[in-house]
Amino acid sequence: MSAGWFRRRFLPGPPGPAPRPPKPRASPVPYRRPRFLRGSASSPGPADTARRPDARPVRSPARGRALPWNAGYAEIINAEKSEFNEDQAACGKLCIRKCGFGAEDDQEWLTLNSEEFLTGHYWALFDGHGGPAAAILAANTLHSCLRRQLEAVADGMAATPPLMHLSGCCVCPSDPQFVEEKGIRAEDLVIGALESAFQECDEVIGRELEASGQVGGCTALVAVSLQGKLYMANAGDSRAILVRRDEVLPLSTEFTPETERQRIQQLAFVYPELLADEFTRLEFPRRLKGDDLGQKVLFRDHHMSGCRSYKCVEKSDLKYPLIHGQGRQARLMGTLAVSRGLGDHQLRVLDTSIRLKPFLLSVPQVIVLDMDQLQLQDDDVVVMATDGLWDVLSNEQMCSPGC
DSSP, X not given: OOHHHHHHHHSOOOOOOOOOOOOOOOOSSOOOOOGGGXXXXXXXXXXXXXXXXXXXXXXXXXXXXXXXXXXXXXXXXGGGSSSSOOEEEEEEEEEEESSOOOOOOSSOSOOOOSTTEEEEEEEEEEEEESSSHHHHHHHHHHHHHHHHHHHHTHHHHHSSSOOSSTTOOOSSTTOGGGSOOSOOOHHHHHHHHHHHHHHHHHHHHHHHHHHXXXXXXEEEEEEEEETTEEEEEEESSOEEEEEEXXXXXXOOOOOOTTTTHHHHHHHHHHOGGGGXXXXXXXXXXXXXXXXXXTOEEEEBOTTOSSOOEEEEOOGGGGSEESEESOGGGOEETTTBSOSBOEEOTTOBOTTSOOBSGGGOBOOOEEEEEEHXXXXXXXXXXXXXXXXXXXXXXXXXXXXXXXX
16 A cells, blocks of 8 residues: 555544534435334333443343244444444345236235245344445345345246246257256255345445445345245354254354455456555565565465465565455455445545445355254254354354353
8 A cells, every 4th residue: 555545544644624524415214223123112212312321222122022933133232333223134024926026015025925925034134334324225125135036936946846947848858968967956046046136235225325425335144944944145244153952053154354365365366456556465474564675475365275475575565455454353455344245335445546346245155954954943043143242252152051
């Protein structure tokens, strides 16, 4: 990174005139907490403004308001970091039309019907950053995107195995070249629907935030129970685990600049213009200085996994690293702590025009569990939480009796 940018970013400058407060921007959606929290005794109220600074109220649905599938929910409001809680959640019943498309219900996305629908359950957590707008849009939109994508393949899901052509016709059945070679399962269609839904939702968020002049993004962790399978889709650093008696089964992988180092470095290798001549894609054990010029140091590039090699330090290696820090402190271009999620279309490196979106993926990793094979018991629990919980508790601590 250039010396000028580094000074502006990290070194205190002379005192200047106080900046003018930015003009308020119209939000694409009104700020609100998850729908199932409304009407609860712990909903926000006037007392919130008068509470002690160290107070951390825990909020959960009102007594008697049951969530689908015996689910529970709790949130700690914001740790006083900002005016609004940037996290959001959504849950409900998924009802998927097996054929045809009807008029959308303007009131509720949940439609209860009988035999013409495949039914399942949906839960989602969205950890926002840069403001609450992206997380609210995701909570309001992703389930609709998923329903549309599932409806597009519902007829194939009902067949065993899924039909290559929904018409049921074969292409030139007498020609062996057209014999289907790939075994396709119903769960492959659901995985594809989840991936497409995330991408569609990301495009919606980008359009809405650009139209309203807002910025921001969010991670997304989604669980879908459908046809005896549990699908866990994750894009970001939230985490899901299955707690079974004394056993903990991870249900997701966290995506950070550090865990996706090779993918990010390879993108910079293929498209070096994304670095704008301000960053180096190479990883070094520490930030290099001028004194390191000409010295041999360890480094890693996109084609290296666990092992490192040595290179002679050149002037270009002194630029700010594409991925800096380690663990929870790792940042992409010194800015963002996650490498997958929704939104962030307008996010740029501070004081530059360098965009981060090309390095970010909206496509989730999807893990599938066969609930019948697992022989789940009443005491087995799936825990979904954002990084705020996992920063202070390990998987094992979560399942301990005293937790």
